[in-house]
Structures are given as structure tokens and as C-alpha cells.
Amino acid sequence: MTAGLDLTVTGVRLTPILVADPPLLNTQGVHQPYTPRLIVEVVTDGGITGYGETYGDTKYLELARPLAGKLTGRRVTDLNGLFALDVAVDASRVEDAVDVGGLRGVQTADKLRLSVLSAFEVACLDALGKALGLPVHALLGGKVRDAVEYSAYLFYKWGAHPLGVAGEKDDWGAALDPAGVVEQARGFTERHGFTSFKLKGGVFPPEEEIAAVRALAAAFPGHPLRLDPNGAWSVETSVRVARELGDVLEYLEDPVLGTPAMAEVAARTDVPLATNMCVTTFAEIKEAFTEDAVQVVLSDHHYWGGLRNTQHLAALCAAFGVGVSMHSNTHLGISLAAMTHVAATVPDLHHACDSHYPWQSEDVLTERLVFDGGRIAVSDAPGLGVELDRDRLAFLHRRWAEDDGRLRDRDDVAAMRVAEPGWTAPATPRW
Numbered sequence: 155m156t157a158g159l160d161l162t163v164t165g166v167r168l169t170p171i172l173v174a175d176p177p178l179l180n181t182q183g184v185h186q187p188y189t190p191r192l193i194v195e196v197v198t199d200g201g202i203t204g205y206g207e208t209y210g211d212t213k214y215l216e217l218a219r220p221l222a223g224k225l226t227g228r229r230v231t232d233l234n235g236l237f238a239l240d241v242a243v244d245a246s247r248v249e250d251a252v253d254v255g256g257l258r259g260v261q262t263a264d265k266l267r268l269s270v271l272s273a274f275e276v277a278c279l280d281a282l283g284k285a286l287g288l289p290v291h292a293l294l295g296g297k298v299r300d301a302v303e304y305s306a307y308l309f310y311k312w313g314a315h316p317l318g319v320a321g322e323k324d325d326w327g328a329a330l331d332p333a334g335v336v337e338q339a340r341g342f343t344e345r346h347g348f349t350s351f352k353l354k355g356g357v358f359p360p361e362e363e364i365a366a367v368r369a370l371a372a373a374f375p376g377h378p379l380r381l382d383p384n385g386a387w388s389v390e391t392s393v394r395v396a397r398e399l400g401d402v403l404e405y406l407e408d409p410v411l412g413t414p415a416m417a418e419v420a421a422r423t424d425v426p427l428a429t430n431m432c433v434t435t436f437a438e439i440k441e442a443f444t445e446d447a448v449q450v451v452l453s454d455h456h457y458w459g460g461l462r463n464t465q466h467l468a469a470l471c472a473a474f475g476v477g478v479s480m481h482s483n484t485h486l487g488i489s490l491a492a493m494t495h496v497a498a499t500v501p502d503l504h505h506a507c508d509s510h511y512p513w514q515s516e517d518v519l520t521e522r523l524v525f526d527g528g529r530i531a532v533s534d535a536p537g538l539g540v541e542l543d544r545d546r547l548a549f550l551h552r553r554w555a556e557d558d559g560r561l562r563d564r565d566d567v568a569a570m571r572v573a574e575p576g577w578t579a580p581a582t583p584r585w
């Protein structure tokens with residue numbers, strides 16, 4: 155241990171919050187007006203606090219509480235010990251085959267555990283970095299770039315949440331056709347300088363989404379484009395879309411569900427396939443890489459189990475000649491900072507990372523992270539380089555505490571049902 159520093163964890167604060175989310179559409183339904191996140195603070199004997207963030211649905215919270223108890227008394231340097239911590243996972247929480255309708259891939263007890271531990275790992279690294287006066291990237295071996303590139307994450311969206319649904323207003327307007335998608339993309343470039351674009355698909359019939367990507371290609375010639383229908387298509391549809399958009403797509407993301415189907419599509423197209431759905435755990439790598447089912451893995455450091463596991467994943471991908479980049483789900487600045495630190499250390503990062511951050515008008519930081527030319531500068535300040543705004547945290551926590559339970563677990567299907575009574579999760583393949 156560093157002389158004069160006591161890095162023993164004396165307490166862990168867990169703060170569940172609800173943050174505003176616009177009415178973004180995906181193949182399952184629509185985002186609820188508020189989405190749950192969990193903010194983790196690890197406090198050391200030396201008075202240092204490290205921050206972490208992860209998914210905030212009830213099952214993550216249930217597991218975070220006992221894990222927080224077990225972390226207390228250990229050192230923030232003991233990350234290997236942290237990942238050996240075990241707590242029983244309520245089987246009913248992982249009994250479905252997939253998580254959030256498949257949007258986060260397979261659901262297992264270990265993945266749930268890792269999704270929680272990742273926030274503790276980030277918080278420990280933040281505390282350690284602050285104690286040593288070193289940025290998190292330095293603790294991970296050091297940055298190989300000074301800024302990390304992100305792509306604009308375009309969504310079909312309504313202008314507002316359905317009538318009668320309480321929620322925050324956003325200034326993005328509706329995007330329900332090619333012209334709307336292009337206008338949204340222009341907004342992203344004007345506000346944040348992004349130069350590559352990902353469209354969340356699986357919302358409208360493939361012809362309409364092909365037209366939207368074509369419109370993007372015409373408006374932004376030569377810029378990298380991706381389309382991600384979250385497994386809503388059949389193999390035949392996927393092959394057809396790949397054929398029709400092959401000249402403009404950087405990659406096609408999760409056109410079909412499952413590794414065997416991805417392998418079939420991959421065998422029939424030259425368009426690279428990316429995934430954050432069929433390879434979301436180390437156990438899923440062997441089959442996918444052996445079958446050449448995916449050409450880019452999008453790591454989500456939350457469910458892969460933190461920043462060091464993300465580096466391990468990147469090394470495996472490099473060994474197999476598979477690309478790596480970052481997946482994103484609704485997240486705040488703590489996670490964006492964590493993503494940026496780890497992405498800065500990955501040598502073979504050849505695709506702009508995803509980030510939902512521009513959609514989040516609310517944050518728990520005193521200063522929001524800023525995209526400049528679509529990039530986030532890698533902080534050299536100690537730890538993650540971000541500061542918590544306690545008033546905002548308290549405000550967002552109050553919203554969570556006052557919720558009647560309907561928003562504490564993400565449910566895009568239920569949110570869609572408000573506008574379309576009778577809506578159920580679409581059977582796949584949808585097209």
C-alpha cells in the first residue's frame with residue numbers, strides 16, 4: 155500500500171436514481187420517460203471517494219446491496235478479490251433466456267453479478283487514481299490516444315412522450331422517416347461534431363430503414379454508417395438489407411438473433427457484422443469466433459465486468475482478428491468517463507464507440523462531459539476526472555424514491571402499450 159494512504163474501504167453508498175429519457179423507439183417499444191441508474195460511491199479510510207455507475211433496475215440493486223457489504227473492509231487495490239466476491243442471485247431474476255427483451259443479450263447469474271461488480275471496479279479505480287494522483291487510464295496501462303471518438307446514435311423517436319405520461323420535454327423533435335432521421339443527424343453534427351452515424355432500426359419495415367440509411371448516405375457522403383435492428387430480422391431479410399446497403403455500411407449490427415443465424419448471414423455477405431447481443435460474455439466467444447459469426451464485438455463494460463475485462467476482451471478480439479468497439483445503453487457521465495478511459499487504452503480500436511449520452515439531458519456531474527468533433531478528450535486528472543453534484547444526485551434519487559415502482563425497471567413494451575393498447579413484444583424475426 156502507498157505510504158501514508160489508507161485505501162481500505164470504510165463504506166459504499168448506493169444511490170438509485172431515475173433520469174429523464176426521451177421517447178426513443180426500438181423494436182421492443184419505446185423508452186419510458188425516466189430510466190433507472192445506480193450510482194456507486196466507494197469511500198476509503200483516507201477520506202477519498204470513488205464513483206461508479208451501472209444499470210439501476212431492481213435486480214441490479216438487490217445484488218449491489220450485499221456486494222457493497224462485502225466490499226467494506228477490503229482495499230480498493232484488491233480488484234481480483236473484488237471479482238471473487240460472490241452473492242447468491244435470486245433465480246427468478248435470471249430465469250428468462252434474455253435480458254430486457256434481448257437488448258442486453260443473454261441473461262445469466264454471473265452476468266448480472268458482473269454488471270454490478272463493474273460499477274464497484276470503476277469506483278475502486280477512481281478512488282485509487284485519486285489517491286495516487288493518477289488518471290484511471292494510467293492504472294490500466296496508459297492511454298494510447300488523447301481523445302476517443304464516438305458516433306452519433308440516431309433513433310426513430312416521437313416528438314414527445316404519449317399524452318398523459320409525465321416526462322421531461324426534449325428539443326429534438328420527432329424523427330419517423332428518412333427526412334426526420336437526416337435532420338436528427340444534422341442536429342448531432344451541429345451540437346457534438348459527430349462524423350459517423352448509427353441508426354437504431356428494427357422499428358419500421360426494412361424498406362423504410364434502408365431508405366433512411368440511403369438518405370443519410372446522400373446527406374453525409376463517405377461517412378461511416380451503421381444500422382442496428384436488435385435482431386428483428388430473418389436471415390433472408392438481413393442478407394437482402396446487407397446487399398442493398400453494402401456500399402455504404404461500415405457494419406450491420408445484430409441483424410438476427412443468436413450466433414448460428416449471425417454466422418449464416420456473415421457467410422452470405424461481405425458487410426461486417428457487429429454485436430452487443432450474441433457475444434456479451436466470455437462464454438459466448440468461442441462459438442462466435444470459430445463460426446466467424448461476428449466481425450466486431452461491442453463491449454459494454456457494465457455487463458462484461460468492468461474496465462479490465464474490457465481490455466481482456468479487446469486482447470481476445472485482436473488475437474482472432476475481430477474488431478472491438480463499445481456498446482452503449484442509457485448512461486450518465488460517470489460511465490462515459492469510464493468508457494473513455496478504457497477505450498483510450500485499447501490499441502486496436504478502429505470504430506467510433508456508441509454513446510447514448512447526448513440523449514441524456516440530466517446528469518449527476520458538476521460538469522457534463524463535452525464532445526468536441528465527436529470526441530471526448532481523455533482526462534489526465536486523477537481518477538476518472540469527474541465530480542459528483544450531490545444536489546442533482548439527491549434530486550434524481552428523490553424521483554426514484556417517489557416512483558410507485560412502475561419506472562424502476564426498464565420496460566419499453568409497457569411504455570409502448572400506453573400509446574398502443576394491446577402492444578406486446580414483437581415475435582422475432584419480425585421481418
Ligand SMILES: O=C([O-])[C@@H](O)[C@@H](O)[C@H](O)[C@@H](O)C(=O)[O-]
Pocket residue numbers: 178179180257258354382384430481482483484
Ligand atoms: O436504448 C435502446 O433502445 C437500445 O436499443 C439499447 O437498448 C440497446 O441495448 C443498444 O443501444 C444496442 O446497441 O443494441
Ligand SMILES: [Mg+2]
Pocket residue numbers: 382384407408429430431481
Ligand atoms: Mg446494438
